[in-house]
Amino acid sequence: MNNKEKAEEEKELGNECMKSHNPTEAILHYTTGIKLDKKEHRLYSNRCFAFLQIQQFYLALQDAETVIKLNPDWPKGYYRKGEVQFCTENYEEAIRSYETGLALDNANEGIQQAINKSKQKLEEYIKAKRRLPWMGLAFGVLVGITLILADHFVAENPMLESMVLRCLVVSVFASLGLLATWLYSYMLQLQRSSLLDPPADLGFGSTEPKCNGTTEKTKNSKKSPSAERRRSQRKCTKT
Incomplete structure (x- = not known):
């Protein structure tokens, strides 16, 4: 079984957990699937929905934006982003996200209903x-x-x-x-x-490895000012 098949298996396990109203365990399965297949946008979409169930809005928004990045022509990515924005009472942004998704799928009644609901909430808020x-x-x-x-x-x-x-x-x-x-x-x-502030590191963040060059650059940037002065003096002496 290759990684793609294993990732699909983890997605199905996560879906079963969601059906059993266990979003935390579902997130673990979706995260494992993402590590196996980082390009599968549906894994991010499902994990976004699971994060919403436990009110981890920042992480849900990150996943929604990743879905859009991986597949910008998939309406559900914009729907997921709109859901996060709606739950955090950012109704104007939610309407824009939903309308972008609806432009890709004019017949999607779910997105249209979400737009109507967001407009009603925005009017009440104003x-x-x-x-x-x-x-x-x-x-x-x-x-x-x-x-x-x-x-x-x-x-x-x-x-x-x-x-x-x-x-x-x-x-x-x-x-x-x-x-x-x-x-x-x-x-x-x-x-x-x-509501959209980043939470403490729960281990569900980006699975992308850190660049060694960036790490090395960060280490170099921590050198003391005295070391920098000594280096400058040596350059002047050589000159």
Whole structure:
């Protein structure tokens, strides 16, 4: 049995693991298959889907891009990339990936449904983003008014009888509400970005061997500055 046949066998074993809802074991089989046949794009595609099941989005995206590189005319590669982007809430990028795949296979209903779903999610996201500052502003105004009413009806010695002070209090809390919504949006954006951060090395990364020349170059680049100065002095002496 040659390597290509062994790789196909590993792919089938991985597929069986996926059917049994065991994506981690499936990844091991797909990775073994990739080591045997690095040009088989379907292995990367299947492993991409398995990575998605365990929410390893960075590794899934790397596999999807490898699929596209190995077979740029295969629609499923762009579909896989769109899946990763959709799961990480990058809906605009997902739509572009899906549309690229659909251009290669106009009759693919699955890709068309994915485009429609992504557009719907994008629309919901935009509406929520536009609505958020108004919600923060309204909440801040409500807190400010509540504080003024409490000062007027509950406090023994009201401190906010002046209209100027009351307007100032409402303005301050309205601004704090807007600031809170901005911070919330910023934290959500950071969270979305972190979904595609590279994880710790799990052994599923690139199977390409490192170039000896690159390693040697890296070693040479670590030489101390004093060694460089001595080398320069010797050159000057010879000259």
